[in-house]
Amino acid sequence: MSKQKNMTGQIATLKKVMHYLKHYIPILILSVVLATVTVALTLYFPILTGRAIDLILDKGNVDFPGILAIAKEGAIVIGITAAAQWIMNMCNNRMTYNIVRDIRRDAFERIEHLPLSYIDSHSHGDMVSRIIADVDTFADGLLMGFTQLFTGLATIIGTLLFMLFVNVKITVVVVLLTPISLFVAGFIAKKTYSMFQLQTQTRGEQTALIEEMVGNQKVVQAFCHEKEALGQFADVNDRLQKYSLRATFFSSLVNPSTRFVNSLVYAAVGITGALAVILTGGAFSVGNLSCFLSYANQYTKPFNEISGVVTELQNALACAARFFELIEAKEEEPDAADAYQLKQADGTVDIDHVYFSYVPEQKLIEDFNLHVQPGQRIAIVGPTGCGKTTLLKLLGMIDRQTGGKLFFEEHDTEDLWKDEFADIRRRKIGFVFQDFYLMDSLSVRENIMLPKILDKKSAKECMEESQKYAEQFGITHLMNKKPYELSGGEKQRVAISRALINNPDLILADEPTGNLDSKSGDVVIHTLSHINRELGKTIVMVTHDPKMASYCSRLILLKDGMILEDMRNGGDQEAFYQEILGKMKEL
Numbered sequence: 001m002s003k004q005k006n007m008t009g010q011i012a013t014l015k016k017v018m019h020y021l022k023h024y025i026p027i028l029i030l031s032v033v034l035a036t037v038t039v040a041l042t043l044y045f046p047i048l049t050g051r052a053i054d055l056i057l058d059k060g061n062v063d064f065p066g067i068l069a070i071a072k073e074g075a076i077v078i079g080i081t082a083a084a085q086w087i088m089n090m091c092n093n094r095m096t097y098n099i100v101r102d103i104r105r106d107a108f109e110r111i112e113h114l115p116l117s118y119i120d121s122h123s124h125g126d127m128v129s130r131i132i133a134d135v136d137t138f139a140d141g142l143l144m145g146f147t148q149l150f151t152g153l154a155t156i157i158g159t160l161l162f163m164l165f166v167n168v169k170i171t172v173v174v175v176l177l178t179p180i181s182l183f184v185a186g187f188i189a190k191k192t193y194s195m196f197q198l199q200t201q202t203r204g205e206q207t208a209l210i211e212e213m214v215g216n217q218k219v220v221q222a223f224c225h226e227k228e229a230l231g232q233f234a235d236v237n238d239r240l241q242k243y244s245l246r247a248t249f250f251s252s253l254v255n256p257s258t259r260f261v262n263s264l265v266y267a268a269v270g271i272t273g274a275l276a277v278i279l280t281g282g283a284f285s286v287g288n289l290s291c292f293l294s295y296a297n298q299y300t301k302p303f304n305e306i307s308g309v310v311t312e313l314q315n316a317l318a319c320a321a322r323f324f325e326l327i328e329a330k331e332e333e334p335d336a337a338d339a340y341q342l343k344q345a346d347g348t349v350d351i352d353h354v355y356f357s358y359v360p361e362q363k364l365i366e367d368f369n370l371h372v373q374p375g376q377r378i379a380i381v382g383p384t385g386c387g388k389t390t391l392l393k394l395l396g397m398i399d400r401q402t403g404g405k406l407f408f409e410e411h412d413t414e415d416l417w418k419d420e421f422a423d424i425r426r427r428k429i430g431f432v433f434q435d436f437y438l439m440d441s442l443s444v445r446e447n448i449m450l451p452k453i454l455d456k457k458s459a460k461e462c463m464e465e466s467q468k469y470a471e472q473f474g475i476t477h478l479m480n481k482k483p484y485e486l487s488g489g490e491k492q493r494v495a496i497s498r499a500l501i502n503n504p505d506l507i508l509a510d511e512p513t514g515n516l517d518s519k520s521g522d523v524v525i526h527t528l529s530h531i532n533r534e535l536g537k538t539i540v541m542v543t544h545d546p547k548m549a550s551y552c553s554r555l556i557l558l559k560d561g562m563i564l565e566d567m568r569n570g571g572d573q574e575a576f577y578q579e580i581l582g583k584m585k586e587l
Contacts, residue, residue, distance in 0.1 A: 013321045017142075020099045027095045032150055034088035039154040041081040043162050043298065048074050050291035092146040100139045106327050107131045113331040115400065120358070125208025130326050133207065134200060134319035141316025148309050152302030159299040166292055167284060170272050174296060177265045184257045188250055192311055195247035196318040202240045204322065209236055251311040262301070269296040347374045347428075347506040347538030348409050349395055355403030356390060356561075364390060365561035368404070374505070375536045377529075379549035381584060382558030388542040389434070391558070392508045395540060396429055430499035432509040437495070438483035444494050445470075445479040451502045469497035472527060474520070488515040496524060500531070507531075509541040513548055525551055546584060550577035557583055 021028065052070045055063040108131065111119070163171040213220060213229050220229050273289040349372040356365040365387045372378060372395070380388045393399040394406060397413055406413045438447050448466040470476045473493040483491060492515040499507060512528070513521035529551055531537045543549050550573050557565040565583070569576045 009321060010317050013317050013324060016324050017099075017320060020102055021095075023102070024095045024098060027091050031088050031091040031095065031146065034084045034091065035150040035154050036158075037084045038081055038088060039151060039158045041077050041084070042155070043158050043295070045074060045077055045081075046291045046294035046298075047162075048077070049294065050285075050287035052287075053290050054285050054287035088151075089147060092143060096139055096143040096146060099142065100135055103138075103323065103327070104131055104135055107135075107323055110327050110329060110331060114329055115331070118329055123204075123208040125211035126204040127326060128211065129204040129207035130323040133203060134322050137200070137319045138316045138323070141312040141319075144309050144312045145316070152309070155298060155302045159295050163292065163295050163299070166288055166295070167273075167276065170269060170276065170292060173268050173272050174265055174299060177261070177268060180261045180264075184254070184261060188254050188257070188311075192247055192250045192314045195243055195250060196315040197321075198243040199240065199247050200315075200318050200322055202236065202243055206233075206236045206240055209233060247315070251314075254311055265299075266293070266296050269293060347376075348372065349506070350407035350410070351394070351404070352407065353404040354394065354401045354406060356387075356394060356399065356401050363561065365394075365401075368562065370556070370563070372506075372538060372540060374538055375532070376554060377532045377539045377552040378541070378554045378556060379552040380540065380542045380556045380558060381544070381549055381580070382564070386558045387561040388558055389510050392433070392510055392540065392542060395506075396431055396508050398431075428502075428505045430502065430504035430507040432496050432499045432507070432512050434510045434514060438491055440482055440484050442482075443479065444475065444481050444483065444486070447483065447494055448498045448501055450498060465501055466497070469501055473497050473523060489517065489520060492516055493520065493524075496527075500527075503535075505537060507537060507539045507541075509539065511542060511544065513543070513545055521545070521548070544584075546577055546580045549580050550574075555580060555583075 048070050052067050055066045055070075111127070160171065160175070163174065209232060213233070220226060269292060273284070273292050276284040277286060277289055349370075351368055351370040354365060354368045355363075356368075357363050368391070370391075380391060382388050390399060394401055397406070397408070439450070442450070445463070445466050448469060449462045452462050452465070466479075467476065470479055473496060475490060475493050475497065478486060478490060478494070483494070486494070492512070496509075496512060499509070507528070509528070513524050516524060525548055528539055528541075532539050539552075541548070541552070549555055550569075553569045555565075555567040555569070555576075556563055557567065567576075567579065567583070
């Protein structure tokens with residue numbers, strides 16, 4: 001059952017590879033033609049060699065003019081063969097790396113369209129390994145397949161035809177011994193595929209662990225987790241070594257085994273051919289025997305190469321199955337034909353009997369109802385794990401509810417045209433989350449300007465706007481730095497500047513002062529209060545800071561994914577602050 005499943009999986013994967021190959025059929029045809037030319041001329045050369053040997057009649061009796069003519073013809077054959085082989089290799093390289101480019105493009109595009117629930121539930125390091133390491137391994141196997149498989153098969157077929165032309169009986173001897181080589185190669189190939197599967201899976205696990213440990217090295221050192229981390233890595237490394245050695249062991253058996261069989265074929269041809277020279281009285285000449293021995297060697301050689309190619313293709317298909325899993329992961333549902341195109345937004349959001357959970361067996365938000373009016377300033381407070389950050393993601397359509405309805409500007413978000421809504425979300429909703437999501441490849445200025453990259457504004461206008469917010473939050477001296485050079489508080493201020501640069505109508509903030517000192521926190525509170533009161537912007541924030549919460553007009557107290565209390569600010573900020581302190585102590 002397992003062998004049948006493996007074979008079915010390989011065939012399915014091969015069909016997917018052929019889908020990418022069909023775009024390069026003209027190059028493939030040219031490569032096959034050139035491979036045929038290369039093989040035909042390579043097989044013609046032994047005939048010239050045999051003719052030259054037959055012109056050496058006896059000691060002192062050599063037909064030098066005839067040999068010279070054959071040598072000239074041989075030089076032309078060698079030159080054409082070399083040129084055809086060079087062009088064929090160029091075709092194979094272009095075809096392989098075009099396919100690899102297409103696969104990586106499709107994999108990256110699929111990641112861009114996958115729901116965040118998929119991204120959150122899969123190891124990021126493993127996903128990187130599929131796109132980088134697995135595709136590289138696949139490329140090596142595919143290139144070897146194009147280069148050696150075509151040539152090898154053409155050599156086998158061509159050699160048989162030439163041998164039949166020279167001597168039918170000796171050819172039959174060669175053909176009868178051939179299945180032994182095929183049986184050996186096929187038996188070993190079945191063993192290698194499962195080993196290569198385990199090898200590629202473990203390599204992905206290792207990449208994920210390395211990425212996690214490098215990205216969180218401060219945490220590792222702060223909690224003295226070095227020994228445990230080394231232990232985890234040693235375990236994965238040992239398993240990778242075990243699977244790699246097994247895969248290498250089985251694959252390395254192919255070449256010596258097939259070489260042994262090929263040596264038997266060569267010996268049988270030599271003995272049979274020598275007897276033919278003696279018994280036919282010169283009808284089968286020494287030159288013919290030399291030609292036939294060359295053919296026997298060339299006939300068996302492709303079996304060694306093809307067996308090696310089969311091993312590499314086993315590895316390549318195991319890797320291909322992994323990245324095709326990513327490419328075929330289910331993306332977000334497409335727009336309905338009658339989807340509504342939302343043209344503007346003012347910050348109105350309604351949550352109507354919404355349910356949400358990351359995994360079905362673990363409930364998080366149940367039967368949740370909330371109405372957010374334009375211009376409100378709402379604080380969400382509650383114990384860790386009660387669903388505060390998840391609620392913000394639902395409001396911003398980053399996570400999708402598993403039940404109930406979410407209305408944006410009185411329109412069910414399920415009925416909105418997603419591309420249009422994505423643009424509205426980019427322009428009208430500002431996000432500030434605990435995980436800053438700053439891109440290390442961009443400067444601080446470019447990170448702040450990120451929401452404006454699709455706007456048809458001049459670079460000068462964007463620079464001026466980013467400079468305005470940088471001045472407001474005291475980060476002008478950081479504009480040309482990279483995010484990895486910043487402290488946590490500096491990153492926080494960059495993230496807030498980026499959220500505000502599009503002048504959004506709805507601002508969603510998760511602990512906007514969490515990484516800031518008291519002075520910087522006051523700047524953020526003052527700025528958010530200003531854009532709420534003076535500009536009428538709607539603000540929904542998660543906070544553990546009672547001072548921050550007391551500046552809000554409304555406080556939602558969450559517990560176990562449900563509203564425990566909905567508190568209103570009556571205008572006395574100090575009294576509201578003390579009330580908030582009391583509620584937070586109770587939690």
